[in-house]
Amino acid sequence: MNPAKRLVYGAARALGLFALARHLTRHRVRILCFHGGSLGDEHRFNPLLFCTGEHLARRLAWMDAHGFSWVSLDSATDMLKGAAARPRLPVVLTFDDGWYSTAQVLGPVVARHQVPAVLYLCTSHFQRGEPVPDVSMAYLVWQAGARVVHLDGVDPALDGRYDLADPPSRKDFLARAIRWVREAGAGDVSARLDLLAGALGQSPRSLDLASRRFSYLDGHELQALRAQGWSIELHGHEHRYPAGDPAALAQDLQRCQAVFASQSLPPGRHYCYPSGNHDAAAHELMTQHGVETATTCLPGLCPEGDARALHYLPRFLDGANIPPLVFEAEMSGFADGVRWLARLGRRG
């Protein structure tokens, strides 16, 4: 966090401006986003992708203490359409992807706070049921640090010398390794990752795939979340928004809905853009496919009474690296006010 921002936010909070922002924006809907939980040191590797249960518990406790009202995404949608009465400071809690750790580490925290959470499920990873290659590999390379790796006799597509301290060489290694792991036959992803762990001077024990830290939840765990009041929604089949390719989007959504049907889930009616990527055509396409809302990773308070805006809903992406001051500024609506003033200043 830059020092000027910390100074402004700190002074604003001390002067009661966060509380004033909460009062002025008490009718506006907020959406909050997390991903997986941390079963080991994943929150240090990628703090926006994995957080500890304690982190989530602190955030939810702060929200509860400051009078926020947890609402379901369906209720929030009705509010945004202008059709429903709203409680004070309505907020929707969402989780992206479908990590095993979301259910295992964060699920109990959500249950304690009685929040009707949303899981945006990426159905291809769910279906495959093996560690996610790109995240597992990124973790391995992070864990290995700066070192030179020699691969010989592993696979002609991968063999060679890579200097992980050199960004282009590291990028090349990651791309080749991810491709190689992705090409593994069913049941072989873990074996290939363990082999690469050894080549990087790590051990399968330190990679610890057995803990399922880089795996998705399974069908039973998904149903257990539903039984706790979670709703399961769309996050793409391939975890990619095919901008400029309406046919690919239609096919991707169909594949998501087929997996939902196979799990006896109701059809998904809300979408979350994978990696936040979206385009101007999304509103019409989502409407055509019966998708009522779509969320981005751009922070802000949700706009009111605008059908188009329902497919570009702002959402605050929280993580272990976000200072409490920034989190409170965003959730209070103060940060949105600052952005509004900045836009006004640029126009003037």
Ligand SMILES: [Zn+2]
């Ligand atoms: Zn995602």
